[in-house]
Amino acid sequence: MNPSEAGTNACLHLDAEVTIRQAAELHPRLRAAIEAGLGCIDLSAVVEFDTAGLQLLAASCRSARDQGRRLQLQAPSEVVRGVCATYGLSDWLADAAV
Template sequence: METSTENVAADSVAAVVIDGDLTVFTVDGWRTRLLPALAEHQVLTLDLGAVAEFDSAGLQLLALLKLEGNAQGRQVVLRNPAASVSGVVALYRMQELFGLEPA
């Protein structure tokens, strides 16, 4: 798991690369890392290009982060979603929530 943070202008930005799986077996570990990052930064950017496997548990985590971010006045940005991510997001028709283009 790779994590990096940076300050851009006056905004606090956390950039996180999620590599490997985002599934029922790994989502708890990611949740414990990502929720604090969201609480500490105005923008949480998730690079999903290296996600190998992605299931509904991963989708639930992304939805939780997005909704928590909205409630806290913070932004969650998804970048470079792997085909595994795009496929599940499209299956559940949640592209609009995540700001992704429909397939």
Template sequence: MELQLDKSAEPWVLRPEGELTIFAAAELKQPLLDALNGAPGLTLDLSAVEELDTAGLQLLLLLAREARAAGTPFTLGPLSAASEEALALAGARLWLEGDAA
């Protein structure tokens, strides 16, 4: 799993690439949260995620919660088929988009 952070525009774009699963969750938690440092806003681009399980989903929900708690605008960007399916199955898309309480 790789993380790409594009700071060339606002909002910044965070793009995980590969498998966002339990096998990568521990090593990705801090880098995901670090992406919020100084961010004028953050868009999460999941278009390159090949697999997303519940551990990966928990990390994404944590990222969204922490961004909102810090007052950092957070949006959900493009989705891969795998990430779209996982978000739909978990009913988590609204949480990531900020439309759920």
């Protein structure tokens, strides 16, 4: 998705890996999309997810909230749910998920 096409109904579909290896590339994309009004991140295709990925998602949700919006996490994959559970963040994920 092009961040300029974002809007409150726009959904950014993340690829299979959301790990430390992609963090440097993914962070500016997420930031730009949120600034453009992104309303949703689709996590259904994520098969690799780590602490860095969790930090990116949490920071993205916080950035949206700081701008007075809510960023929804759509269809978190089993891997995303598992990492969140490991860190005691299942409730956070459930609150952020659609």
